[in-house]
Amino acid sequence: MALRGMISPSYIYACTRFRVRRTKLLPRDAYRRIMQMGIPEIVTHLGRQEEYQEIMDLAGDFSGARLIEEAVNRNLARSFRGAMAIAPGSLHTLTGEYLARWDIANVMAILRGTVHHIPRQQIRDLLIPAGELDRALLDHLLSFTTCGEALDALQGWRLYPILAEHYRVCGEEGAFARIEDELYQRYYAGLLGLARSGCSGCQELIPYLRFEIDITNMKNLLRLHCAREACDITLVDQTMIPGGNMSIDLLRRLYGAGTEAEFTSIFLQTTIVPVLARAVRELRQDPNFSSTDAAELVWRRWHQHLRPVHEIEMAITRIRLQQMDALSRRYPFSVLPVLAYLERKRYEVANLRAIARGKAFGLPADRIWQYIVL
Amino acid sequence: MPIDDIKPTRAGLLIVRRRMALAERVHELLSMKLDGMMLELIRLTDRAAEQRRELEDLYTGAREMAAVAAMMEGATGVLLAALSVEAVPTYAVGHKNVFGVRLPDLEPVAVKKTLDERGYGVLGTSSVIDDAADAYENLIEAIIASAELEGGVRQLLDEIERTRRRVNALEFKVIPELMEKRRFIEYQRDEMERQEWTRLRRIKKIKAKRAEKR
Numbered sequence: 237m238a239l240r241g242m243i244s245p246s247y248i249y250a251c252t253r254f255r256v257r258r259t260k261l262l263p264r265d266a267y268r269r270i271m272q273m274g275i276p277e278i279v280t281h282l283g284r285q286e287e288y289q290e291i292m293d294l295a296g297d298f299s300g301a302r303l304i305e306e307a308v309n310r311n312l313a314r315s316f317r318g319a320m321a322i323a324p325g326s327l328h329t330l331t332g333e334y335l336a337r338w339d340i341a342n343v344m345a346i347l348r349g350t351v352h353h354i355p356r357q358q359i360r361d362l363l364i365p366a367g368e369l370d371r372a373l374l375d376h377l378l379s380f381t382t383c384g385e386a387l388d389a390l391q392g393w394r395l396y397p398i399l400a401e402h403y404r405v406c407g408e409e410g411a412f413a414r415i416e417d418e419l420y421q422r423y424y425a426g427l428l429g430l431a432r433s434g435c436s437g438c439q440e441l442i443p444y445l446r447f448e449i450d451i452t453n454m455k456n457l458l459r460l461h462c463a464r465e466a467c468d469i470t471l472v473d474q475t476m477i478p479g480g481n482m483s484i485d486l487l488r489r490l491y492g493a494g495t496e497a498e499f500t501s502i503f504l505q506t507t508i509v510p511v512l513a514r515a516v517r518e519l520r521q522d523p524n525f526s527s528t529d530a531a532e533l534v535w536r537r538w539h540q541h542l543r544p545v546h547e548i549e550m551a552i553t554r555i556r557l558q559q560m561d562a563l564s565r566r567y568p569f570s571v572l573p574v575l576a577y578l579e580r581k582r583y584e585v586a587n588l589r590a591i592a593r594g595k596a597f598g599l600p601a602d603r604i605w606q607y608i609v610l
Numbered sequence: 611m612p613i614d615d616i617k618p619t620r621a622g623l624l625i626v627r628r629r630m631a632l633a634e635r636v637h638e639l640l641s642m643k644l645d646g647m648m649l650e651l652i653r654l655t656d657r658a659a660e661q662r663r664e665l666e667d668l669y670t671g672a673r674e675m676a677a678v679a680a681m682m683e684g685a686t687g688v689l690l691a692a693l694s695v696e697a698v699p700t701y702a703v704g705h706k707n708v709f710g711v712r713l714p715d716l717e718p719v720a721v722k723k724t725l726d727e728r729g730y731g732v733l734g735t736s737s738v739i740d741d742a743a744d745a746y747e748n749l750i751e752a753i754i755a756s757a758e759l760e761g762g763v764r765q766l767l768d769e770i771e772r773t774r775r776r777v778n779a780l781e782f783k784v785i786p787e788l789m790e791k792r793r794f795i796e797y798q799r800d801e802m803e804r805q806e807w808t809r810l811r812r813i814k815k816i817k818a819k820r821a822e823k824r
Contacts (some may be wrong), residue, residue: 256790265629301685304683305684305685309684309686315750321752340734341690341734344690344734345690345693348693348694350694352693353692361691362686362689362690362693366685409697409729410696410726410727410729412694412696412729412730412731412734413694413726413728413731415731416730416733416734417731417732417734419731419734420731420733420734421733431700435696449689452733455736455737455745455801456732456733457738459737459740460725460732461734471725473727475710475732475733477733508631540778542803543740543741543754544737546678546682546737546738549736549737568625574680586682589681590681590682592684593680593681593684594677594681594769596677597673597674597676597680599674599676599677599681604681607678607681
């Protein structure tokens with residue numbers, strides 16, 4: 237592990253490669269051009285690019301928006317596996333930990349498919365082997381007929397202990413949701429634990445991760461609150477991710493707040509407020525939108541039992557990525573350029589998918605543009 | 611007894627009169643039922659049309675939510691959330707009686723679900739999935755409500771058609787035939803009475819002549 241101030245050549249080499257890779261991602265102008273195209277033109281355009289060769293391989297099996305989505309998903313998997321291959325030492329460990337979220341999605345899809353007897357090919361099409369679990373292992377997992385067999389085959393996986401805890405209840409009603417939530421909680425705990433281990437750039441990564449946890453918790457708290465029936469406070473505890481700036485106790489107090497004054501006074505203490513205010517300022521082009529306005533906005537939605545506004549969620553994601561980019565420029569030979577690349581790549585794929593799906597559903601260009609993260 | 615077999619006698623006339631009274635009463639009742647069913651049909655048709663408009667709006671909204679979910683989470687993410695559903699939405703079939711017609715009464719079962727009943731994890735999904743799930747749950751409820759109303763309209767139309775045929779049969783066939791039969795029997799009985807009267811007079815005259823000769 238490289239100590240601060242003593243950066244190993246392999247770190248410098250890897251970080252430089254990631255910076256170069258980042259420059260190859262689609263620029264803003266490319267999105268503007270793609271936005272003017274129809275789906276066949278997008279397929280042709282991406283097919284001509286060296287980066288998206290998957291589109292040509294899949295053109296015989298899929299068409300339209302599905303072809304684009306399948307191709308970008310495979311491209312994401314290939315890029316991330318490539319990133320894992322070139323990341324050395326602690327960068328490799330942290331990259332693996334970061335990519336575990338795809339493993340979680342894949343494992344949960346396989347377990348659900350096995351228990352609910354969904355055709356294997358259908359499940360296979362949904363898998364994005366962008367994490368540590370490669371296609372061969374995922375195919376092996378797909379060959380099992382019971383949940384227990386699949387769990388046994390996952391014993392070497394870093395999140396297996398969680399699965400082992402739920403071995404007996406696997407397949408019971410509501411068990412998968414609990415397993416999935418616990419896997420994600422352990423995923424963030426693992427990321428935070430690694431970040432605290434003291435790698436280069438990890439100190440700067442911790443506030444970023446904490447903010448991501450806060451924003452995820454706040455969004456989920458709004459989701460729980462707007463449910464048809466008020467949920468049990470234990471569900472709040474089960475679904476909140478520990479480790480953020482906002483403690484679970486604060487989130488519980490926020491959930492129980494009954495008046496605007498109480499809610500806003502608690503909410504104004506959080507680190508979300510300035511970012512939310514900035515996101516709304518940028519989204520609405522309103523320079524006078526203050527933190528108090530942001531707290532009132534959240535209260536209104538909270539009071540009316542409404543979910544977060546998707547456009548604001550996207551605006552916050554844009555700000556998060558800008559912060560990550562700024563950090564990665566400030567600490568060029570650390571984990572931050574790696575994660576900045578992985579996050580940017582993830583959103584490049586999300587953007588192309590959003591454009592393809594939006595166009596397939598006939599949504600207007602300005603509506604699609606709201607879901608693009610640049 | 612078929613109407614043609616009724617003899618032109620007093621007993622036959624009584625049978626015809628009884629049948630006539632019954633037919634007229636049935637006709638009146640069926641006409642009232644028909645009017646009632648027509649009013650119910652108009653009410654139900656209006657509601658069904660309104661429900662269908664609502665259904666179309668909900669369908670458009672649900673498709674848009676699915677589009678947004680597919681944009682933000684990808685079709686893969688949406689499908690993964692859909693695969694998590696543990697309780698399949700369905701409906702319970704009952705019946706309600708309107709003017710003696712059994713109209714369907716459909717009750718949604720396991721359609722509207724809370725976040726923890728949907729089967730997907732909160733942390734592995736985002737609010738767009740909830741929005742899409744909500745939109746499709748509302749759509750399924752509207753489909754069930756629409757099916758109930760449209761099924762009711764169809765049943766009511768069938769029953770109206772059947773009742774109208776009965777009313778028409780009574781009005782234009784049974785009652786006129788019974789009236790005709792009653793008139794025929796009355797004519798026949800009048801004729802028989804006249805014949806009897808003439809015969810009696812004739813006998814009386816013959817008897818009177820015989821008495822004069824003696």
